[in-house]
Amino acid sequence: MSIDAGCAPPRRAARRGRPRPAPRTLSQRLACAFLVVAAISVLGADVYSAVTLSYRLQQRTDRQIAENFRCRIEALRAGRGLIPATDGSASVVLDGRGAVRYSTGLASLTDSVSRSSKALRAQAGTGRPEAVADRPLRAMVGQLPDGDYLVTAQSTDSDRAAVRTLVGIESAISLPLIGVLLAGTLWSSRRTLLPIRDMARTARRIADGKAEPSDGILVVPHPLRELQCAADTFNYLLHCIEQGSLRNREAERGLHDLVGAASHELRTPLTTITGYAQLARLGALDDPDRLDVAMEQVQRETLRMAGLVEDLLLLARLSQGGDLERRPVDLTLLCARAVAAARTRECGHTLRCVVEKPVHLVEGDQDRLEQLLGNLLANVLAHTPRDTCAEVRLRRVGDRQVIEVVDDGPGVPEAARERIFEPFFRVETAAPPGTDRTAGRGLGLSVAAAVAKAHGGSLRFEPAERGSRFRLSLPVLAQRERRDSAASATLT
Structure with a gap:
């Protein structure tokens, strides 16, 4: 099998050319995180309530079965016969082979007990109601002195129906509740994060030169500790930027003033030296006395310029940590x-x-x-x-x-x-x-x-x-x- 190497680069190029999804905002991330937490919490609460209700109903059914079983087995042992069932339960007496000798109560429960007679006889002696395999009922089994078995059973269909009803009600309430909470979280997070958007907007305007640092001082309307700390830090940063800008402007103005003053101070001796040089070229200093005076003045102005330059160089070296x-x-x-x-x-x-x-x-x-x-x-x-x-x-x-x-x-x-x-x-x-x-x-x-x-x-x-x-x-x-x-x- 051969592989066409020329096909791989276009696929990679196409993969690289796919537009990247826009980054999610912080409010969206908070909303998603809250949605997950809320869904897990609501689902956990629903499951807990359904399990709790099922457990409570089962306990109630077991108490009823145990009470009916106790009354009927005492009556049978006393020779009074099987007490009729009037509360939706059923009681059945099975012989040693599992055949129904006599029964009372709902016929559907009696049929279910007779079909599960073998499994029910195995539960004899446990002393508590138990679920019957593959049957929507719970039963308690005890052995009579003559070798027969007394089975008291009760259907769990009503309990299961109650649990299903609860789950339906919870689902009908939980889904809209999660939606309302999600919308409220989005609104609250966007409102809470407004100072951060203001920080970004202010920083962008200052960077573009459309505002001064002093114009962007933030005030958090509903202060939270974290946002207030961020706003204070941002305001301090703006203050430092403004102070630095003022210092830079002052330094620049001082530099301009220094250059202007130095130029002015150097102009006077240079003018004097230039004037005497022009006089010398024109022959106006042929007289030795006038030439001596001119040279003395030129030397004085030269020394003045040298001292000025030396002082300026010393200031520069000292300012740079010379x-x-x-x-x-x-x-x-x-x-x-x-x-x-x-x-x-x-x-x-x-x-x-x-x-x-x-x-x-x-x-x-x-x-x-x-x-x-x-x-x-x-x-x-x-x-x-x-x-x-x-x-x-x-x-x-x-x-x-x-x-x-x-x-x-x-x-x-x-x-x-x-x-x-x-x-x-x-x-x-x-x-x-x-x-x-x-x-x-x-x-x-x-x-x-x-x-x-x-x-x-x-x-x-x-x-x-x-x-x-x-x-x-x-x-x-x-x-x-x-x-x-x-x-x-x-x-x-």
């Missing part, structure tokens, strides 16, 4: 050097360094921390009058080393305090006498805050009764780290 040189740093020496360097740049301010304890160690990058303090002091020198007093205070508070740069200058306006750490932000107020607002690049405080954050610390502005106070907080170098660093220094 590596810092980690080693023990003595803040006492650091503060003293920063104040001394500031004094060499400016002699009109009164600068002091106040240290509560002689040893203040932290782990960090000494150059960056020195740059941080230098930026804070440069901010004081640039934005306060020349007769201003400023202090650098160093102390320990718990497990933190705290450096405060305090001055008694004009302070920072309240409206600008939340933005002073933003790149290129400048306070738009009149410059105090003796200050130069154009000297800075607008990145000093931003770089200082980024350096503090990179060291696990914080830098914040605190208003004072007079002037300004910048508070730098850094984690203290632990004793174990001190011993490890001292040991490594000894080995080195």
Whole structure:
């Protein structure tokens, strides 16, 4: 027998091409599950009631048979003869061969007993009514003193008819009841699952850009614990999405502002350099004195651009978790050097360094921390009058080393305090006498805050009764780290 291999692929293709049935909804699954449970429950209840009724009717019939048997066998033993049957039962006396000697009661029962005489004689001595094989009756058999057998029987047709009637009534009631329960389950499940449909609809509208996350907050009208938990989780997710979107928009706006501010800051020195280059090409700088002035200005603007670019690169590295040189740093020496360097740049301010304890160690990058303090002091020198007093205070508070740069200058306006750490932000107020607002690049405080954050610390502005106070907080170098660093220094 040969097999045509060319026929198999079309069959597989046809099988793959069959449309898949649509997935059933959760309400349909719940309705099907409830239908199965309800059908099993109703069927179980029907079977239980039918079996219980049959058992009760059988017990009643057996009691009647046993009572009739007791009365008749006592009468026969007393010689009073066979008592007539008037309750729909039958009593038959059989001889040893199974022939009917005499009987009373329904003729149909008597005929059934005579046909089953052999089986009935085998039941003698059981002392209880039993079913007769292949006959719709129950009988109790006992042996008389003369060797005959007394059989008392009663038909079970009425009992079976009652059970069949009960089953019919239950079927007539159960099927419509299951239908009503199924319809009610579908309606209830769809109504209960409305919040889930709302979640899907809201998520789709947000994904399509037709709604904002704040527009899709769900409220469960009839709260169930599970649905309320799902709704709360969905609302929290929408809140997180909205907050993330706001942060992204703020970051994007901040990036645009940073690029715009950087472009503006770079445009001024580039314009100056371009202007002097054009003058040189036109021959306007042939005079050596004018050429020296031009070159000095070009060098100043070049250094300004280089410092601006360096600060921007430092901010980028610190924001991305750039590596810092980690080693023990003595803040006492650091503060003293920063104040001394500031004094060499400016002699009109009164600068002091106040240290509560002689040893203040932290782990960090000494150059960056020195740059941080230098930026804070440069901010004081640039934005306060020349007769201003400023202090650098160093102390320990718990497990933190705290450096405060305090001055008694004009302070920072309240409206600008939340933005002073933003790149290129400048306070738009009149410059105090003796200050130069154009000297800075607008990145000093931003770089200082980024350096503090990179060291696990914080830098914040605190208003004072007079002037300004910048508070730098850094984690203290632990004793174990001190011993490890001292040991490594000894080995080195």
